[in-house]
Amino acid sequence: xxxxxxxxxxxxxxxxxxxxxxxxxxxxxxxxxxxxxxxxxxxxxxxxxxxxxxxxxxxxxxxxxxxxxxxxxxxxxxxxxxxxxxxxxxxxxxxxxxxxxxxxxxxxxxxxxxxxxxxxxxxxxxxxxxxxxxxxxxxxxxxxxxxxxxxxxxxxxxxxxxxxxxxxxxxxxxxxxxxxxxxxxxxxxxxxxxxxxxxxxxxxxxxxxxxxxxxxxxxxxxxxxxxxxxxxxxxxxxxxxxxxxxxxxxxxxxxxxxxxxxxxxxxxxxxxxxxxxxxxxxxxxxx
Amino acid sequence: xxxxxxxxxxxxxxxxxxxxxxxxxxxxxxxxxxxxxxxxxxxxxxxxxxxxxxxxxxxxxxxxxxxxxxxxxxxxxxxxxxxxxxxxxxxxxxxxxxxxxxxxxxxxxxxxxxxxxxxxxxxxxxxxxxxxxxxxxxxxxxxxxxxxxxxxxxxxxxxxxxxxxxxxxxxxxxxxxxxxxxxxxxxxxxxxxxxxxxxxxxxxxxxxxxxxxxxxxxxxxxxxxxxxxxxxxxxxxxxxxxxxxxxxxxxxxxxxxxxxxx
Numbered sequence: 128x129x130x131x132x133x134x135x136x137x138x139x140x141x142x143x144x145x146x147x148x149x150x151x152x153x154x155x156x157x158x159x160x161x162x163x164x165x166x167x168x169x170x171x172x173x174x175x176x177x178x179x180x181x182x183x184x185x186x187x188x189x190x191x192x193x194x195x196x197x198x199x200x201x202x203x204x205x206x207x208x209x210x211x212x213x214x215x216x217x218x219x220x221x222x223x224x225x226x227x228x229x230x231x232x233x234x235x236x237x238x239x240x241x242x243x244x245x246x247x248x249x250x251x252x253x254x255x256x257x258x259x260x261x262x263x264x265x266x267x268x269x270x271x272x273x274x275x276x277x278x279x280x281x282x283x284x285x286x287x288x289x290x291x292x293x294x295x296x297x298x299x300x301x302x303x304x305x306x307x308x309x310x311x312x313x314x315x316x317x318x319x320x321x322x323x324x325x326x327x328x329x330x331x332x333x334x335x336x337x338x339x340x341x342x343x344x345x346x347x348x349x350x351x352x353x354x355x356x357x358x359x360x361x362x363x364x365x366x367x368x369x370x371x372x373x374x375x376x377x378x379x380x381x382x383x384x385x386x387x388x389x390x391x392x393x394x395x396x397x398x399x400x401x402x403x404x405x406x407x408x409x410x411x412x413x414x
Numbered sequence: 415x416x417x418x419x420x421x422x423x424x425x426x427x428x429x430x431x432x433x434x435x436x437x438x439x440x441x442x443x444x445x446x447x448x449x450x451x452x453x454x455x456x457x458x459x460x461x462x463x464x465x466x467x468x469x470x471x472x473x474x475x476x477x478x479x480x481x482x483x484x485x486x487x488x489x490x491x492x493x494x495x496x497x498x499x500x501x502x503x504x505x506x507x508x509x510x511x512x513x514x515x516x517x518x519x520x521x522x523x524x525x526x527x528x529x530x531x532x533x534x535x536x537x538x539x540x541x542x543x544x545x546x547x548x549x550x551x552x553x554x555x556x557x558x559x560x561x562x563x564x565x566x567x568x569x570x571x572x573x574x575x576x577x578x579x580x581x582x583x584x585x586x587x588x589x590x591x592x593x594x595x596x597x598x599x600x601x602x603x604x605x606x607x608x609x610x611x612x613x614x615x616x617x618x619x620x621x622x623x624x625x626x627x628x629x630x631x632x633x634x635x636x637x638x639x640x641x642x643x644x645x646x647x648x649x650x651x652x653x654x655x656x657x658x659x660x661x662x663x664x665x666x667x668x669x670x671x672x673x674x675x676x
Contacts, residue, residue, distance in 0.1 A: 312502035315495060
């Protein structure tokens, strides 16, 4: 007799279906592996690449000026961290990105909810969005410098606009794809229009809002780099650009890697937030 | 028998924007609801039984005629609540927060509304599942949550829009039995839309047979005196079934002939 129990684990419909494993002694049952092979490969892959990179440069086939060996990059990275250069640059970039992202996403969520909810507001806003959205937001930066001056506000506004549109469009999608029967059910249970907006439309759109936030975080990082190329002497983008101009290749690499780390951290943060705020969402349970 | 709601001369005409046509969904419906009865609205698809339910819920208005409830709503409390075929549970709310939704909208304090919700969760046999999300439940369990949610809002009348149509046959049987027991325990008025003759005979006290296009009340059959538990193989039930089948067949025949003519 064969007993297939490979599908019994996990959070299944019901949960009351928990199966007692009696009378199955002696059968070879699948079990959770202690150290999945996939994880091993995933750790080894970048390690091997780093080692190969180090070796290639050491053997002298590629000039260090184009591709500094990982260990020397690490040394510079540690030095820049210790003397405060890198933390300061990160902090300045974080302030600009954080403000732009925060205001942009709040504005995007609020406007998006109203646009999705009201046909009139959609008719007003939609053509404006359609006209502005295709413009690369970095192309607006010179204009914003003209309007808001050379300081941080023009950078923050550029990031804000970039984030705003992505969050806005995804929020509208979230409201529009909400099953209308949920709104009918809420009304049937006595909810006022205001309550429907706050207790049905907002939570219903939340998974899509998070899609917008994830995309927005990506664009915010791109825009902070672009805007820091001009009219500033602080921030990670500035440091990277300066490193290029002074031909400090290790320092360039250190900045690039830092950008990568910031990207990963922001993604993790948004994923964590989504897990906390929408525990029901299927995209969350699948992760 | 105490009258709880009177439907008088109710007509509903829909305007279909896409085609610019008018659809005559309901035609001069006269119907009374008695307190604590189990009323079945039975008819072929397209006879307007769901439309009638929608009018009863007050979320849509008749083109002419009127619906009058004897009770008046107070404290924003709804006189009716609907159980939908598609469950219509809020996926972001746990079972208990779904059930407590109605009281929450009336700003009942958290502890009080949870206590109330807990009572109905127990009534529909879902104790232990309070913190689950709907997508972690089976179809039958989701419909129990929907029923508990309607009950927890404490309406006079509960409207059912083919609530068991999407379930498998076994689950449907179990829920039919439980529905009857909950109805007799809570003494609420149930108005139940179905196109299943068996369901009508197993559940109903009165069966309102509707004809289609436009929807009219064709006949009202009183079967309150058939004892429970009922079975589709008992003599009396079989007789009623046969009669209903005849009516429905004539109706379907008529509408198909009309479709051919179009």
